[in-house]
Amino acid sequence: MAAVQLSQVKKHFGAxxxxxxxELNIQDGxxxxxxxxxxxxxxxxxxxxxxxxxVTQGRIAIGARDVTDLDPKERDIAMVFQNYALYPHMxxxxxMGFSLEHRGRPRPEIAERVRWAADILGLAQLxxxxxRQLSGGQRQRVAMGRAIVRDPQVFLFDxxxxxxxxxxxxxxxxxxxxxxxxxxxxxxxxxxxxxxxxTMADRIVVLNAGRIEQVGSPLELFDRPANQFVAxxxxxxxxxxxxxRCTPEGFAAGGIVLRAPEAAAHAGREAVCGIRPEHFERCxxxxxxxxxxxxxxxxxxxxxxxxxxxxxxxxxxxxxxxxALPGDAMHxxxxxxxxxxxxxSSGLRLDDVQAA
Amino acid sequence: xxxxxxxxxxVALYGLICLxxxxxxxxxxxxxxxxxxxxxxxxxxxxxLFPSHPDWSSYRQVFSIQPFAQQYWNSAWIAAVVTAGxxxxxxxxxxxxxxxxxxxxxxxxxxxxxxxxxxSEVTIVPLFRLFLMAGAINTHxxxxxxxxxxxxxxxxxxxxxxxxxxxxxxxxEAARVDGLGRFEIFRTIALPLARPAxxxxxxxxxxxxxNLYLEPIVFLSTPAKFTLPQALTQYTDxxxxxxWNIQLAAxxxxxxxxxxxxxxAQKQFVEGLAHSGLKG
Numbered sequence: 001m002a003a004v005q006l007s008q009v010k011k012h013f014g015a016x017x018x019x020x021x022x023e024l025n026i027q028d029g030x031x032x033x034x035x036x037x038x039x040x041x042x043x044x045x046x047x048x049x050x051x052x053x054x055v056t057q058g059r060i061a062i063g064a065r066d067v068t069d070l071d072p073k074e075r076d077i078a079m080v081f082q083n084y085a086l087y088p089h090m091x092x093x094x095x096m097g098f099s100l101e102h103r104g105r106p107r108p109e110i111a112e113r114v115r116w117a118a119d120i121l122g123l124a125q126l127x128x129x130x131x132r133q134l135s136g137g138q139r140q141r142v143a144m145g146r147a148i149v150r151d152p153q154v155f156l157f158d159x160x161x162x163x164x165x166x167x168x169x170x171x172x173x174x175x176x177x178x179x180x181x182x183x184x185x186x187x188x189x190x191x192x193x194x195x196x197x198x199t200m201a202d203r204i205v206v207l208n209a210g211r212i213e214q215v216g217s218p219l220e221l222f223d224r225p226a227n228q229f230v231a232x233x234x235x236x237x238x239x240x241x242x243x244x245r246c247t248p249e250g251f252a253a254g255g256i257v258l259r260a261p262e263a264a265a266h267a268g269r270e271a272v273c274g275i276r277p278e279h280f281e282r283c284x285x286x287x288x289x290x291x292x293x294x295x296x297x298x299x300x301x302x303x304x305x306x307x308x309x310x311x312x313x314x315x316x317x318x319x320x321x322x323x324a325l326p327g328d329a330m331h332x333x334x335x336x337x338x339x340x341x342x343x344x345s346s347g348l349r350l351d352d353v354q355a356a
Numbered sequence: 357x358x359x360x361x362x363x364x365x366x367v368a369l370y371g372l373i374c375l376x377x378x379x380x381x382x383x384x385x386x387x388x389x390x391x392x393x394x395x396x397x398x399x400x401x402x403x404x405l406f407p408s409h410p411d412w413s414s415y416r417q418v419f420s421i422q423p424f425a426q427q428y429w430n431s432a433w434i435a436a437v438v439t440a441g442x443x444x445x446x447x448x449x450x451x452x453x454x455x456x457x458x459x460x461x462x463x464x465x466x467x468x469x470x471x472x473x474x475x476s477e478v479t480i481v482p483l484f485r486l487f488l489m490a491g492a493i494n495t496h497x498x499x500x501x502x503x504x505x506x507x508x509x510x511x512x513x514x515x516x517x518x519x520x521x522x523x524x525x526x527x528x529e530a531a532r533v534d535g536l537g538r539f540e541i542f543r544t545i546a547l548p549l550a551r552p553a554x555x556x557x558x559x560x561x562x563x564x565x566x567n568l569y570l571e572p573i574v575f576l577s578t579p580a581k582f583t584l585p586q587a588l589t590q591y592t593d594x595x596x597x598x599x600w601n602i603q604l605a606a607x608x609x610x611x612x613x614x615x616x617x618x619x620x621a622q623k624q625f626v627e628g629l630a631h632s633g634l635k636g
Contacts, residue, residue: 052529073535085526089548099534146530 001185002063002076002153003028004049009058011044011210018044019210021058029184031177033197035233036207042190043158045207049188050079050156062153078147079156082163084139086131086146093118093127096145117145120179137168144176148183155180157189161196173199194234198222206230228347231274231340237304240314242273243344251339254310256289260339262350270344277304277317279338288331291316296324307332384611391415391605398600414605418591423580424606427587432613434499434583435565441504442512442561443554450516451542455528465517471510479506480574487575498575499568499583508564512557519553520546559621566614584610 004026011019019041026032034042047053049060051072060068067075086095094101096117097110118124121141131139140160147155157176161169177200180187191197197204198218206213206221206229214226218234225231231239244253246263251273258273282288294313295306303322307314309332316332324330341350361369385405390398392410418424453465487498503509523546531541547554572586579590588610591603 050533052532072529072533077533079530079533081526081530083524083526085524085530087527087530087545102535102540146534 001028005061007059010056012056029186031180031187031202033189033201033204035191035194035197040207041210042207046156046158046190051075076153077156078150078152080143080147080160082159084143088131091128092142096149099150113149117149121145136164155185155187159190226349228342235276237277237315239274239276242312246271254312256310258289259333262339262341266350272342272344274340275334277315279335280316280332281335283331283333285331288333291330291332293324293326293328387604388608391608395601414601417602418606422590426580427582427584431584435562437500438503438565439558439561442509445509446512446516449513451520453517454520472507476570494577499571502571503565508561515557516553519550
């Protein structure tokens with residue numbers, strides 16, 4: 001187990017810069033998720049930690065060692081790939097023991113380590129099978145087994161659940177989290193699925209276009225996103241954004257005024273108001289803004305409504321069954337303390353920006 | 357939808373296939389049956405599909421007229437060495453072209469491929485001069501080195517390259533993380549997975565070497581050093597006319613290993629070509 005430090009790490013592919021001076025400290029034993037949209041550089045960053053991509057500028061350290069220019073085999077890391085990358089011509093046991101065998105470890109030791117990992121991952125009955133004889137979830141477990149057999153300082157996961165169906169993904173999420181809690185090995189986990197990141201990580205690093213937008217615990221990112229990008233990326237369904245102006249009375253947009261005491265401090269400023277769908281509540285005519293239901297999506301114990309609030313389409317999620325119909329009128333207001341204000345031009349959280 | 361053919365349609369289809377097979381199968385059938393006939397019966401019309409009295413003496417004469425056993429061995433060991441050498445060179449070169457990025461890699465690959473465009477008839481004279489200077493005329497060196505470094509190996513390299521390009525990069529990256537170097541990745545990961553392509557390369561390299569004719573007649577002059585295609589032309593009578601029954605017996609013996617290899621390994625041959633993206 002070891003900490004991982006990235007110091008001003010930059011990466012160019014030819015003339016194109018894809019990683020812009022990333023600074024990140026991962027504590028020993030921590031589970032950190034790198035999330036972001038496709039092309040944001042999260043996999044590139046992970047591959048740079050692994051040594052599969054060179055570092056154009058900056059420094060990467062694992063523990064006390066500067067590994068920036070070291071080959072993957074010298075970094076004491078193990079990686080689980082999106083496509084599992086199991087050796088097709090080797091059995092499960094051979095796959096899992098391959099790196100130890102290559103390093104010249106004694107056969108009894110290899111067999112013991114493979115058995116130990118197989119027991120943890122429920123692979124004991126599958127050791128003599130070949131990858132082509134396994135299901136997707138089994139292959140993913142073998143890939144994880146191949147990683148943990150080596151007892152590395154750092155685990156690297158590159159979107160390991162992307163190729164699994166939704167149900168299996170939920171199961172494997174729990175298994176990976178349980179594995180981390182058991183082994184406490186420093187883990188860097190790349191995913192484009194913010195739900196995976198929220199449920200598994202100790203801390204989340206949100207990346208966008210090669211830059212870190214915010215680093216924090218799942219609830220920190222959820223409760224206090226640093227900018228509009230993070231606010232829109234974290235949380236499902238995604239946060240609603242309403243463009244308007246801060247006033248002493250609240251947030252004014254498209255002929256309506258939303259209850260937002262936070263807006264008074266930035267009165268007169270053009271801003272974007274962010275409200276999560278689950279943070280709307282129905283209210284009386286006097287205390288809320290008028291809204292018209294456009295689409296009703298019953299989800300069983302919840303109801304999702306697509307509404308037009310003023311002239312802005314919004315999504316509202318209610319934890320109850322509602323007898324609403326398209327065309328119905330209602331009044332909505334954000335729950336107390338649930339409004340996020342972002343600067344209209346920079347997208348930064350207004351709390352972090354000097355009041356005008 | 358039921359994709360099974362109706363019985364009548366099956367009969368019609370198989371009948372058509374049998375008809376189409378005739379021009380392919382008949383020459384081989386004629387060769388084998390004529391080797392068991394006296395010369396006078398070979399060209400009778402209508403042709404006899406079966407010899408009336410099979411005569412195996414032609415096969416004895418094949419070995420008594422020329423050192424056929426020695427010539428058989430010459431073809432066999434040359435084909436084996438050429439095949440082994442080509443597999444070694446083509447697999448490594450193909451892997452390098454597929455996986456190693458070095459300056460000029462693409463241009464170099466194109467240059468290598470142009471070797472396929474030049475017929476052997478064009479290069480045979482300068483090659484003769486080269487081997488003459490090296491003192492290798494009337495030896496087997498040209499028959500080994502020319503295929504191993506010439507167009508057959510270029511084609512083999514192309515087939516191997518096309519195969520290695522299809523291997524997922526993550527396999528090699530996983531091997532790098534597991535601690536393997538470049539050559540170890542090639543030897544323990546890429547090569548075992550390349551069996552279909554290797555089998556395909558082995559088959560057509562073997563066949564090419566076995567059937568080589570231009571190089572033996574240019575470089576060899578001693579009958580004991582001849583290879584089989586060259587030896588076949590030596591079964592002539594005092595007037596220079598072919599002794600058909602004996603020649604066809606020798607041809608049957610020459611074709612036998614080829615037929616056996618292809619029948620046994622045709623699945624790998626087709627698989628290997630499929631992986632390389634080539635057709636037929």
